[in-house]
Amino acid sequence: MKSTTPQKLQPPPRAVTHYLENKPPSTDERRAAGKVLRDKVPRESHAEWKESADRPDPIEILIASNAGRLPDLVPIRHGRMLTSPFAFLRGSAAVMASDLSRTPYTGLRVQACGDCHLMNFGAFATPERQMNFSINDFDETLPAPWEWDLKRLAASFVVAGRYIDLDEDDALAAARSTVRSYRRSMTRYAEMHAFDLWYDHVDVEQVIASLPRAAQKRLSARVQKARARSVVEHDFPKLADRSEGEPRIRHSPPLIFHLSKHQRKDAHKSFLYALQMYRGTLDEHYRVLLDRFRLCDLAIKVVGVGSVGTMCMVALLMAADDDPLFLQIKQANASVLEPYAGKSAYPHHGQRVVMGQRLMQSASDMMLGWTDGKIFGHQFYVRQLRDMKLSAIMETMEPETLRVYGKLCGSTLAWAHARSGDAAMISGYLGKSDVFDRAIVKFAAAYADQSERDHRRMRKAARAGRLEVAEIE
Numbered sequence: 001m002k003s004t005t006p007q008k009l010q011p012p013p014r015a016v017t018h019y020l021e022n023k024p025p026s027t028d029e030r031r032a033a034g035k036v037l038r039d040k041v042p043r044e045s046h047a048e049w050k051e052s053a054d055r056p057d058p059i060e061i062l063i064a065s066n067a068g069r070l071p072d073l074v075p076i077r078h079g080r081m082l083t084s085p086f087a088f089l090r091g092s093a094a095v096m097a098s099d100l101s102r103t104p105y106t107g108l109r110v111q112a113c114g115d116c117h118l119m120n121f122g123a124f125a126t127p128e129r130q131m132n133f134s135i136n137d138f139d140e141t142l143p144a145p146w147e148w149d150l151k152r153l154a155a156s157f158v159v160a161g162r163y164i165d166l167d168e169d170d171a172l173a174a175a176r177s178t179v180r181s182y183r184r185s186m187t188r189y190a191e192m193h194a195f196d197l198w199y200d201h202v203d204v205e206q207v208i209a210s211l212p213r214a215a216q217k218r219l220s221a222r223v224q225k226a227r228a229r230s231v232v233e234h235d236f237p238k239l240a241d242r243s244e245g246e247p248r249i250r251h252s253p254p255l256i257f258h259l260s261k262h263q264r265k266d267a268h269k270s271f272l273y274a275l276q277m278y279r280g281t282l283d284e285h286y287r288v289l290l291d292r293f294r295l296c297d298l299a300i301k302v303v304g305v306g307s308v309g310t311m312c313m314v315a316l317l318m319a320a321d322d323d324p325l326f327l328q329i330k331q332a333n334a335s336v337l338e339p340y341a342g343k344s345a346y347p348h349h350g351q352r353v354v355m356g357q358r359l360m361q362s363a364s365d366m367m368l369g370w371t372d373g374k375i376f377g378h379q380f381y382v383r384q385l386r387d388m389k390l391s392a393i394m395e396t397m398e399p400e401t402l403r404v405y406g407k408l409c410g411s412t413l414a415w416a417h418a419r420s421g422d423a424a425m426i427s428g429y430l431g432k433s434d435v436f437d438r439a440i441v442k443f444a445a446a447y448a449d450q451s452e453r454d455h456r457r458m459r460k461a462a463r464a465g466r467l468e469v470a471e472i473e
Contacts, residue, residue: 027190027424034428037106043435045104046147047442051450052102058095058454059461065094068333068378069310070300075470076254077308082462082469085448086163088455089156090117091308093140094336095454096152099447101340105145106429110421111359113413114140114337116149117156121409122391123204123223124365131204131223133408134361135416136389139307139332141356144341146417146426153413154178154444157406159451160394170399175444177403179437181410183430189418190427197418201362204390207408215401222390236324239385240297240316247324249299249316254470256314258299271298271315274329274371278382281354281369290367293317293325303330311378314385326385327367331378348372350381360416 025033062081066074081091089096093115113120113135120137154175161171189197204223208216239256240247251258259267272295279287297316302308311331318324332349335341346352350370358364370381392405417426430436462469 030422030424031190031428034106034108034422034425035431037108037425037429038431041104041106041429043429043431044439046151046436047439047446048103049099049443049446049450051453055102056098058092059457059466061095061098062092062458063467065336068331069308073254073302073308075468076302078458078462078467078469079471080308082455082458084163085452085455086156086159088458089159089451090119092451092454093152096155096447097140097148097336097340099450100145100148100151103147103151103443105147106426108146108421108425108429109143109341110146110149110417110426111356111419112142112144112146112149112337112341113138113360113416114142114144114149114335116153116413118153118160118405118409119156119391119394121412122389123207124389130363131390132362133202133204133207134412136391138353138357138360139330140335140337141353141360142335142337142341142344143420144337146421148337149413149417150179150182150410151440151443151447153409154440155447155451157402158444158448161402162448162452164395164397166399166402170402171448172441172445173399174402174406176406176437176441178406178410179440180434181407182414183427183436185411185414186418186423186427186430187432189414190423192423197415197423199362200415202408202412202415210404210408212398212400212404215398215404218396239314239326240324246296247316247318248297249314251299255302256299258297267298268295270373271295271313271329274373274380275315278369278371281351281371282367286366292319294319301328303328311373311380325367327382328385329371329373329380329382332370332381333379348379350379353381359420 066077069077077091081088097114115137116135120135121133122136123131123133124136125131157174157178158171161174162168166174189200192200204219208219208223211219236247238250240249242248249258250256275295279290282290294317295315296318299314301312301314303312307330310333313329315327315329316324317327332353334349335344335352338344344352346355348370350372354368354370357368365383368381368383370379372378373380397405414423417423458467461467
């Protein structure tokens with residue numbers, strides 16, 4: 001199925017069909033139905049990417065995506081995106097969402113990440129203090145075609161491989177490993193019992209064991225260090241001080257800064273109100289835990305690449321003099337997928353993020369919730385600032401490590417999609433051959449070229465004064 005114009009999807013209320021009243025079709029029947037979709041959308045058609053004459057200007061899309069961001073921070077966002085084509089790809093989810101809406105899709109929907117690139121996977125601590133590997137960014141999550149996540153993920157491996165100066169064959173091999181792993185894992189998930197699929201997960205020991213020996217040693221050391229860290233002994237001394245008696249978050253502009261003195265009183269009062277709403281979104285036993293803490297300080301923090309400029313705050317709460325809790329309160333806007341995949345079923349975008357994360361992760365942060373900011377005029381989601389979180393260090397990856405990491409990300413994405421979508425139908429469509437794999441790798445290479453062209457356009461726009469750029473820190 002060839003398409004060069006955006007295709008507005010009409011979403012069902014949920015991503016997966018319910019069979020409470022009727023007998024569901026068998027796995028074989030659903031797999032066969034997926035196979036039939038190849039007649040409508042040939043697997044080879046997914047290789048298509050060519051910039052059309054009516055493609056929206058990516059710079060205009062970026063400018064539009066700055067609406068609602070803090071104006072003083074937007075130049076920092078632009079500066080970070082300009083550092084490389086890979087940084088541009090990371091920060092331009094809205095551009096790629098527009099492009100993906102012009103590509104073939106089967107009509108099968110899942111709870112999609114919406115910003116699925118290789119740096120949005122990582123390890124994190126479960127409430128039971130185990131370290132699992134999963135997708136770890138859900139700002140753009142929304143029910144959408146499964147192909148969109150996979151295409152963005154594969155393209156990110158090609159762009160990243162070029163960025164760290166790998167041979168083109170090695171970059172393409174990493175993308176191929178990603179797609180092949182997704183396809184094979186989806187076949188496995190299609191055969192699993194519902195509860196077995198739901199409880200499946202990847203712990204960090206499995207990740208370590210899958211890596212080449214040198215990478216195993218590096219990751220083991222990082223995991224050991226992360227497990228040894230504590231908020232009291234490490235994060236609190238780094239992020240806060242007691243120079244004014246009451247514990248306060250360290251003022252470190254332009255990346256961490258406080259509101260002006262005349263704003264602080266109203267902001268503190270408003271945030272206490274927001275915390276009460278947030279409290280109501282937690283399970284009862286977590287409310288008991290939160291109630292042990294009192295709010296001490298609030299500051300604005302610059303995070304990420306694509307998120308720079310959105311209202312992101314850090315709150316310091318204390319249960320005792322040596323018992324801190326840092327919460328991250330992050331602005332939640334409409335997903336970049338919404339113009340093409342339809343509106344969220346949730347009117348509150350913080351709730352959209354939280355519900356999507358809970359659906360796509362095996363175990364989410366126990367302090368994950370959402371709230372409104374009365375004084376700031378935005379919707380937010382809330383989570384712990386740091387909780388044994390680890391992300392890939394891409395610059396240290398060798399060809400074999402990048403391929404293994406692609407395999408891991410591909411299988412993890414398949415699992416996240418299988419929880420909300422029809423794994424058997426997707427598996428039936430994908431098949432056992434590498435026809436689909438080759439198509440997506442071809443798309444990924446073509447879209448990597450597109451990202452490089454768009455990055456050059458952004459540089460030109462910055463030189464022409466269309467974009468204000470701050471020096472990166």
